[in-house]
Amino acid sequence: MKKFNYHSAKDVKEASKIASSSSVFLAGGMTTLPSMKLGLASYKDVIDIKKIKKLSGIKVSGKIITIGATTKHTEVANSKEVKKAIPSLAALAEGIGDPQVRNRGTIGGSIANNDPAADYPSACIALNATIHTNNRKIDAEKFFRGMFETSLKSSEIIEAIEFNIPQKSSYQKLPNPASRYAIVGVYVAKHKSGTNVAVTGAKSCVYNEQDLAKALSKNFSSSAIDNIKISSSGMNSDIHASADYRANMVKAFAKKAVDAC
Amino acid sequence: MRKISLEINGKKIKKEIPDHTTLSGLLRDILNLTGTHIGCDTSQCGACVVHVDGKSIKSCTALAADLDGSKITTIEGLVSNGKLHPMQEAFKKMHGLQCGFCTPGMVMSAIDLLKNKKNPSDQEIRDWLEGNICRCTGYQNIVAAVKEAASKM
Numbered sequence: 001m002k003k004f005n006y007h008s009a010k011d012v013k014e015a016s017k018i019a020s021s022s023s024v025f026l027a028g029g030m031t032t033l034p035s036m037k038l039g040l041a042s043y044k045d046v047i048d049i050k051k052i053k054k055l056s057g058i059k060v061s062g063k064i065i066t067i068g069a070t071t072k073h074t075e076v077a078n079s080k081e082v083k084k085a086i087p088s089l090a091a092l093a094e095g096i097g098d099p100q101v102r103n104r105g106t107i108g109g110s111i112a113n114n115d116p117a118a119d120y121p122s123a124c125i126a127l128n129a130t131i132h133t134n135n136r137k138i139d140a141e142k143f144f145r146g147m148f149e150t151s152l153k154s155s156e157i158i159e160a161i162e163f164n165i166p167q168k169s170s171y172q173k174l175p176n177p178a179s180r181y182a183i184v185g186v187y188v189a190k191h192k193s194g195t196n197v198a199v200t201g202a203k204s205c206v207y208n209e210q211d212l213a214k215a216l217s218k219n220f221s222s223s224a225i226d227n228i229k230i231s232s233s234g235m236n237s238d239i240h241a242s243a244d245y246r247a248n249m250v251k252a253f254a255k256k257a258v259d260a261c
Numbered sequence: 262m263r264k265i266s267l268e269i270n271g272k273k274i275k276k277e278i279p280d281h282t283t284l285s286g287l288l289r290d291i292l293n294l295t296g297t298h299i300g301c302d303t304s305q306c307g308a309c310v311v312h313v314d315g316k317s318i319k320s321c322t323a324l325a326a327d328l329d330g331s332k333i334t335t336i337e338g339l340v341s342n343g344k345l346h347p348m349q350e351a352f353k354k355m356h357g358l359q360c361g362f363c364t365p366g367m368v369m370s371a372i373d374l375l376k377n378k379k380n381p382s383d384q385e386i387r388d389w390l391e392g393n394i395c396r397c398t399g400y401q402n403i404v405a406a407v408k409e410a411a412s413k414m
Contacts, residue, residue, distance in 0.1 A: 006263065006280035006326045026327070033283075033322045034303040046280075048327055098392025099373065100310055100319045179305070180391065 001037045008048045012055070012134045012157055015047050019155035025049050027070050027109040030101050055108070055159060060085050063165045066132075069108025069158040074099070076107060086127065088169040088187070092119050095173065097180055108158040111143070114150050114205070116236070117181040121206035122171065125198035126187035127163040134159060147204040166191050168220075168261040172253045173201070176240055183241050184249040188257035190220055197254050202235050202246045212254050222255040265329040269294070270338030284320035284328060285309045288335060296336040296365050300394070307393030310366035311335045317373035319392070336365035339372075348372050348410040357406030359397035367393050371407045380411050 009015035015025065023045035026032055035041040049055060049070060056068040060081045067076060076082055076093035083090045096102055096110075096119055110120040111131065124131070124140035131138045133156045143151050152158070166189040173185035182201035186209075189196050194217040197209040215224045230250045235243035266275045269292065278287060285302075288294040288311070297320055300306035304322035311320045312334040339346035348368050351357065358364045367390065374381060374389040381389065386407045387400070395403060 001281050001283070003279065003281050006324060008327070008329075026324075029322060029324070029327075030304065033324070037302060046324075048324075050327065098307070099370070099389055100307065100317050100392050101304065103316045103318050104323065 001033075002039075002042045004036075004043050004046045006046050006048065008051050011052055012049075012159065015049050015052065015157055016134055016155045018045060018047050020045065021154055023047055023154075025112070025157060028072065028101075028105040030097070030105040030109065031113050031115065032109070049157065055157075058082060060165075065089075065163045065165060066160050067107055067163070068160050070106045071108075073097070073102035073105050073107070073110075077102060085165045086163060086169060088171045088189075089123055089127070089163065092123055092171045092187070095119065095171075095175070095180065107161060111161065112150060112152060112158055114144055114148055115181070116147050116204050116206070117176075117183070117185075117201040118206075119171070119173065119182060119185055119200065122182075122185055122187040122198040122200040123163065124161065125206055125208050126169065126171075126189040126196045127166060128189075128191065128196070129164070130162040131158055132160045132162060133157060141208070144206050149205075164191065170257040170260040172257040172260060174249055174253060184246050184253055186250060186253040186257050188216070188254060188261065190216070190261065195220060197257075199250055199254075202250055204234075204236065209250060209254070212251070216254075216258065220258065220261075222258040225251060225254060225258075263326055265325060267325075267328065267330070268332045270334060278325055280324075280326055282325045284311070284313075284318075284323045284325050284333070287325040288320060288333075294335050294337050298362055298365055300362065300366075305392070305394070306363070307366040307370060307390075308363050310369040310393065312369060312373065315376070317370050334369075336368060339368070346372070347413045348375075348407075351406040351410035351413065352403075355402050355406040355409050357398065357403045358395075363393060363395045363397075367395065367403060371403075371410065374407065375411055375414055379414075381407070383408075 024043045055070040073093045129140040169189035171187040173182040185200040187198040197212040230247045232243040232247035235246045237243040298308035300308035304319040309321040
């Protein structure tokens with residue numbers, strides 16, 4: 001790993017002040033550190049935000065769960081509040097990586113990285129999340145911009161993610177057997193205002209599958225999407241799964257998720 | 262460079278280290294605790310698992326600077342009064358290893374599992390050891406060893 005200066009910021013203001021075009025914020029480091037070791041990324045300054053207390057924790061109020069950016073996957077997976085309010089979100093966290101990754105990796109890190117096969121971005125889209133940063137509030141729909149790309153600016157820090165508690169929801173994924181990243185993951189959430197079908201792993205960025213969402217908003221049953229054909233255009237194709245296979249899995253896992261609701 | 266203080270296997274240590282030192286690098290290259298192995302070096306194989314403040318983590322993917330003030334237990338810290346830890350005994354008894362490269366990580370990870378679940382099922386053991394890769398044993402005897410240890414701990 002190339003040399004860098006390590007900073008442990010005591011508050012968001014300090015972290016933001018140190019930030020520059022050659023710095024990175026460090027939370028769990030589950031992607032950042034391996035990327036740096038592999039020479040895919042290098043930074044002059046690494047700004048650790050884990051010791052900023054207000055960035056961690058889980059709060060439920062009314063129809064909303066707010067999860068602090070540096071809250072670890074294991075904390076979400078084992079949270080009584082999350083399990084009660086949105087069990088599918090706790091189950092999603094339990095399915096990320098392995099126990100050691102869940103002991104370090106954070107929700108804010110996952111969405112800031114926006115890996116095309118990460119699990120949490122699908123939860124943000126399905127659960128109509130709002131991403132709170134030190135400057136503004138961003139709708140999940142506008143937050144995820146493309147492969148590893150978000151609408152965050154370089155000194156902007158995610159502080160918390162606010163999820164709307166749905167009437168019913170389920171996240172189902174076909175995991176890569178080695179990495180547990182989603183080959184295809186589908187998060188179905190039925191809200192009073194309509195149903196979302198967020199898909200991860202299939203394309204270069206998480207997206208709401210509009211045809212499935214519309215059909216399920218009218219009739220929330222897996223048979224309602226039987227006749228919808230998912231196009232393989234724009235789908236990822238690699239040694240794990242072809243684009244056609246992924247297109248089929250989007251529908252298969254959407255049905256599985258609806259049945260599990 | 263920065264100064265850090267840690268407690269490793271019950272001993273307090275103070276060191277001045279380069280900022281980019283990983284925990285596995287500190288343990289192996291600076292403190293000569295080479296029981297913690299480095300396999301993939303990208304947090305996939307689990308050979309480097311140690312406990313930090315009681316929880317298992319992959320030491321190749323943590324900065325030592327970030328763990329200033331923590332309590333760390335490595336495979337070397339399991340022996341007490343010259344006696345192997347029950348998990349180490351169980352791996353020996355049930356032939357839970359062949360080449361032994363993955364074993365320190367397997368043992369540290371399995372101990373963390375038993376802290377969370379006293380009598381895990383075969384499936385729970387396999388799920389928990391998701392992040393520990395072994396290329397010799399086919400895992401059968403590792404699962405048997407963890408069950409054996411669970412009955413003794």
